[in-house]
Amino acid sequence: xxxxxxxxxxxxxxxxxxxxxxxxxxxxxxxxxxxxSTVQNTIPEHHELEERNKQRIPPPKSGNLxxxxxxxxxxxxxxxxxxMPSGGNHMGGGMGSGIMMHPLALPHNATKPTAATMxxxxxxxxxxxxxxxxxxxxxxxxxxxALVVRFI
Ligand SMILES: [Cu+2]
Numbered sequence: 230x231x232x233x234x235x236x237x238x239x240x241x242x243x244x245x246x247x248x249x250x251x252x253x254x255x256x257x258x259x260x261x262x263x264x265x266s267t268v269q270n271t272i273p274e275h276h277e278l279e280e281r282n283k284q285r286i287p288p289p290k291s292g293n294l295x296x297x298x299x300x301x302x303x304x305x306x307x308x309x310x311x312x313m314p315s316g317g318n319h320m321g322g323g324m325g326s327g328i329m330m331h332p333l334a335l336p337h338n339a340t341k342p343t344a345a346t347m348x349x350x351x352x353x354x355x356x357x358x359x360x361x362x363x364x365x366x367x368x369x370x371x372x373x374x375a376l377v378v379r380f381i
Contacts, residue, residue, distance in 0.1 A: 301364020
């Protein structure tokens, strides 16, 4: 989502552009309150988020997706976002492998959004991914190729 609240599947940047990434846990009410109103107004409602989860996450072999996600949310309410080259290994990536910024912790009780500025120094496709195990939906918490850095 950009600062005007428009949602994008992919953002293409020119190399060496500085980007400010602002991240938040959708359960961190106080953090949400501090976002610009353009962004606040376009954050999907709870039922819309559930609908998205249903589209992204394959149906569980046993149990009900809704219940599994609710339980996951209670047990593992925190997330952490990282930007890494697409195709990279979630766990083995490490800091030396082209991660564009240090991971941003997204606790459920954060009082403000978390922000970092990164500079796109290498061209390529990047994935936004959750680094903190957050239960059932965790393996699906990534946006492959959400950032593309092009060389001009
Ligand atoms: Cu996660």
